[in-house]
Amino acid sequence: MNLTDLGIAAIRDGVRDGAFSAREVAGAFSAAVEKGRALNAFTVETPDHALAAADAADAARASGDLKPLSGVPLGIKDLFATEGVATTAGSRILEGFKPRYESTVSANLFAAGAGMLGKLNMDEFAMGSSNETSAWGPVLSPWRRSDGGNAPLTPGGSSGGSAAAVAARLAPGVTGTDTGGSIRQPAAFVGIAGIKPTYGRCSRWGIVAFASSLDQAGPMAREVRDCAILLEAMAGFDPKDSTSLDLPVPGWEAGLNSDVRGKKIGIPKEYRIDGVPAEIDRVWEKGIELMRDAGAEIVEVSLPHTKYALPTYYIIAPAEASSNLARYDGVRYGRRALPDNGNLTDMYEATRSEGFGAEVKRRIMIGTYVLSAGFYDAYFNRAQKVRALIARDFERVWGECDLILTPTAPSAAFALGDKSADPIAMYLNDVFAVPASLAGLPAISVPAGLDDQGLPLGLQLVGRALDEQGVLNAALALEERAGFTHRPNAWW
Amino acid sequence: MSVDAATVRHIAKLARIAVSDAEVEALAPELNNILGWVEQLQEVDVEGVEPMTAVIPNRMRLRDDVVTDGGKRDDVLANAPAAEHGFFAVPKVIE
Numbered sequence: 001m002n003l004t005d006l007g008i009a010a011i012r013d014g015v016r017d018g019a020f021s022a023r024e025v026a027g028a029f030s031a032a033v034e035k036g037r038a039l040n041a042f043t044v045e046t047p048d049h050a051l052a053a054a055d056a057a058d059a060a061r062a063s064g065d066l067k068p069l070s071g072v073p074l075g076i077k078d079l080f081a082t083e084g085v086a087t088t089a090g091s092r093i094l095e096g097f098k099p100r101y102e103s104t105v106s107a108n109l110f111a112a113g114a115g116m117l118g119k120l121n122m123d124e125f126a127m128g129s130s131n132e133t134s135a136w137g138p139v140l141s142p143w144r145r146s147d148g149g150n151a152p153l154t155p156g157g158s159s160g161g162s163a164a165a166v167a168a169r170l171a172p173g174v175t176g177t178d179t180g181g182s183i184r185q186p187a188a189f190v191g192i193a194g195i196k197p198t199y200g201r202c203s204r205w206g207i208v209a210f211a212s213s214l215d216q217a218g219p220m221a222r223e224v225r226d227c228a229i230l231l232e233a234m235a236g237f238d239p240k241d242s243t244s245l246d247l248p249v250p251g252w253e254a255g256l257n258s259d260v261r262g263k264k265i266g267i268p269k270e271y272r273i274d275g276v277p278a279e280i281d282r283v284w285e286k287g288i289e290l291m292r293d294a295g296a297e298i299v300e301v302s303l304p305h306t307k308y309a310l311p312t313y314y315i316i317a318p319a320e321a322s323s324n325l326a327r328y329d330g331v332r333y334g335r336r337a338l339p340d341n342g343n344l345t346d347m348y349e350a351t352r353s354e355g356f357g358a359e360v361k362r363r364i365m366i367g368t369y370v371l372s373a374g375f376y377d378a379y380f381n382r383a384q385k386v387r388a389l390i391a392r393d394f395e396r397v398w399g400e401c402d403l404i405l406t407p408t409a410p411s412a413a414f415a416l417g418d419k420s421a422d423p424i425a426m427y428l429n430d431v432f433a434v435p436a437s438l439a440g441l442p443a444i445s446v447p448a449g450l451d452d453q454g455l456p457l458g459l460q461l462v463g464r465a466l467d468e469q470g471v472l473n474a475a476l477a478l479e480e481r482a483g484f485t486h487r488p489n490a491w492w
Numbered sequence: 493m494s495v496d497a498a499t500v501r502h503i504a505k506l507a508r509i510a511v512s513d514a515e516v517e518a519l520a521p522e523l524n525n526i527l528g529w530v531e532q533l534q535e536v537d538v539e540g541v542e543p544m545t546a547v548i549p550n551r552m553r554l555r556d557d558v559v560t561d562g563g564k565r566d567d568v569l570a571n572a573p574a575a576e577h578g579f580f581a582v583p584k585v586i587e
Contacts, residue, residue, distance in 0.1 A: 100567040199547045213547065243550060311530040322507060329508075331580050336573035344583050345508070353510035361509055365519065366526055368507040369495070379530070384543030386536050391544060423522060424529055440547025465548055 003028040008226035015071030022057035022071030053115025067113030075174035090134040093355025103206025121161030129429040131160025142168035142488040146454030156186030173221035181433025184445035188408035188458025194220035199440030200245035203238030211320035261295030266401030270306035315383035322367025408458035447484040
């Protein structure tokens with residue numbers, strides 16, 4: 001048995017049953033991380049952290065004190081502050097930053113017995129859909145096209161390192177964050193599962209802020225069950241986050257049930273957009289057939305404001321980012337640039353000019369512009385009104401169906417460099433993911449098939465607020481019927 | 493509306509990001525493209541719609557007005573690019 005082929009549930013159960021030790025698991029994955037450096041998925045490797053947690057797990061087994069994630073090593077996206085471990089959010093401006101505190105989500109995972117294999121590469125400040133904006137270089141997808149060409153492909157973004165690590169079996173599960181698709185699109189691109197829970201389920205405390213009204217943490221793993229297990233450990237009320245939901249965390253794993261007979265699955269007609277490759281339509285049709293086969297009722301629904309979701313997002317997210325990223329001033333942490341004889345303003349301007357990459361600057365500038373005097377009403381306020389209309393569309397549709405099924409992304413993974421010259425072409429990657437983000441709804445991506453070039457395609461299920469269980473259950477039904485067992489050939 | 497070089501410089505000033513002439517030249521069309529694209533929101537009828545403030549109904553929690561934190565000066569300063577005498581150090585501000 002190859003330990004790195006195991007998922008979260010299998011590792012947890014195997015450690016519990018004594019099939020192998022937690023130390024063996026941590027050792028196997030740490031070796032895989034080291035061997036997988038060509039993927040550039042990790043920014044920092046922390047084998048000692050993983051091994052220490054594993055030893056604690058093995059001791060806990062001996063004394064009968066196993067915790068929910070005892071023996072499970074994880075990768076942590078570099079957006080999560082990890083105590084004493086470099087946390088850069090993929091940006092030069094945070095080079096050298098070692099937090100003196102632990103994010104709530106990673107603390108929850110460690111308290112549940114998990115260890116950390118390392119920090120995962122990502123688009124700078126989570127702004128990107130291809131991982132190409134990372135200051136530490138792009139992550140390479142473990143997948144390659146079947147045409148024999150070895151063009152390096154993107155694992156998606158912003159949680160690109162997270163996606164690549166799971167797909168390449170460098171980690172059995174990871175944390176991601178999703179502001180406008182950053183968990184779901186990379187999950188789709190590499191053939192794994194990833195769920196963004198309802199806004200407020202996971203504490204944002206200690207997660208480097210991008211757009212606070214949208215940012216949500218969530219797990220990525222190869223199977224739906226593993227996502228349920230991880231989300232259960234990550235979620236929970238946190239008084240340190242003012243938007244954290246003060247609600248008990250349901251037992252999502254125990255509640256898993258793939259019986260979707262009688263469930264109504266909505267197919268939004270506005271998601272059939274021009275210019276989407278035929279294979280995306282085909283995988284969507286396949287998903288519809290699989291859900292019908294599982295006993296669900298398929299209903300066509302309408303979300304009339306869908307086409308405005310992306311432009312709305314590209315006002316709100318940059319506006320919030322321009323405000324959140326004002327904190328990088330070269331004074332309190334991270335990098336400082338001070339020109340000779342420069343004053344305080346020169347220092348701010350030089351620090352931010354040198355420290356931020358092109359996409360981050362572009363978004364800060366857009367955000368600054370739409371919030372500036374004279375434009376606030378025309379852009380930001382109007383976007384917040386359209387956002388209310390988008391949320392209202394979903395509210396109305398929940399009277400007609402229980403869940404919505406759509407493609408996750410409008411294409412399979414593209415080659416590095418393919419879209420970097422055109423920001424809007426890059427933004428369009430998240431056309432199907434952003435509406436659920438704007439409405440704060442739980443949404444999952446599950447692998448559903450391969451395209452003609454042998455690359456994974458994902459399907460998205462969106463549910464009512466707080467109905468992660470319904471989303472997970474329908475995803476499980478889809479997963480069982482899609483039978484996606486493909487994996488990339490190891491070339492790294 | 494169109495963003496010209498002067499506007500780019502103004503926004504960059506507001507955002508405290510130093511930009512070179514070459515960057516201004518590159519940013520102006522990029523920002524115009526993006527702003528032109530989001531312009532489509534103008535066609536949405538938002539009459540009588542309240543701007544969204546919270547995606548999930550939630551109440552603002554208030555805690556007691558007491559000190560719950562503090563005594564962490566060294567932690568706070570640990571990552572500062574420059575710290576002296578227990579303070580953040582910055583270039584001279586007052587001449």
